[in-house]
Amino acid sequence: MPIDWAEFPIVWLGEPDLALNMSFQSQIYRALPELERSDAIVNRISKAITLGMLRVGERLPNEIEMSEMFGVAAATLRDALAVLRDQGIVETRRGRSGGTFILKQPQFQPEAMREWLMSTSIAEIRDLGDEQSAIAAATVRLACDRAEPHELERLQDMARSLVLAEGAPARARADSRFHIELAVTAQSTRLANAEIRLQAETVEVLWSPLIDEFDAERATAEHLALVRAVSDNRSQQGQQLVIDHIRRNTHHLIDTKLALSYSTDVKAKP
């Protein structure tokens, strides 16, 4: 029997213009799960600023556009903006050249990270690591083929800036910048996009000293070894190095989670 296409539901894919505008920023505004939407908006915008995807001084889209992109009611969006305003992260200006502007970097919030680690299962953290390894291995393979020597010199400087960075927020930025720039040398907008999203999910938790401080010297050495493998076009070795590097990050996240959730030094939680 021929297919009766009239029976098929019409899938609305959004405004064509919006679909074409596949910039990195579209990651920030993708649709949200039902629960805790206002908190999720605060979280996503804060992370985007922390990772430098949104810049201080930049204007956010207007409220109607944002509530459409996030798929939330106008009131939910306004709640989220109110929280960001209270934290001093954004300000809303009236008038013709008005709008909501980014004022400053959000504070590193250890409490929120602790909560994230406790509420995320080991399986989910492992799965995040799996996705990161997949993206990073492909990135390294392409970078071996495509990167130019001057780009690798730049990458080497970025690797060194991790060990020179002081404090968890600066280390988190240096680490994520290294991985994003590596994806940039692979010449792929999509891989760079994926790396930005994945870094936003984990890098702050990785470097915040919740239980133990993560070892910046070792991470730097691993980054430098990776740059060497890419510049010598040792693709297999580079892929293995980056997979081991990410596995170590994942173990640290899981160990931190377990130490927080199932500490043997039992202080019964209220």
Added chain:
Amino acid sequence: MSLSLPAAAALGSISAWFNEASAATCAMAAAVTELLTHDLAPGSLVTKSDLAGLKALASDSLRRHPYAVGSGATFSSARMSEGQGVLEWWAPGPNGAEKLAFDLDPGGERFYDYEHLPYFSDAERTGEVTIWGPYVDYLGSDEYILTHTAPFKIHGEFAGVAGYDVTVRALEEIFLPALRSIPGHAALLNSSHRVIIGNSGAYLVGERIKAAPSESRIIPLEVPHLGLSMLVPA
């Protein structure tokens, strides 16, 4: 062996396009020189208030080059009174040119260190027009682009570069008809032999051609300073 007729024609039309674009870029750089030499005493540094006329230049450049996704001028931090780089760059918007925001603070989260990027440093080093890309401009336009720039001087001394950005996507539309007319696999290459556009799946944008494959050869385009070449069947 001589080139096939369609290959020679494609080389000619693509070279003509870049030569015209280079001429427009150099003209824009000369206009920046004129604008700033006018108001500045020799030896004095550029202040932000001297930059007011740049928007008109960038808007004009965007109007004349509808394929450009950005245009403007960037300054050597050594020539700025604040000692920090200045990147005056505009993108076409529904209500005219819109200024792009960049993080130019060396300690910033998203520091856009353009003075170390080849479209700036090569133009500074050689004193000539240059082109860099394709590259993923994740700190700037968030697109896969090329940047075509020319250096400008103020009172005879290098002060920055002016030019425009064009997406790989736009160049594909411009050059594919000419490239498709070449029988066999062909590709336009940048100065480091990276593919800008290929006429088939054989050579993909972003890949580097480390040596000309057998049965093919690399012919330089007659476009001064840009280092462009074409990989064509031998």
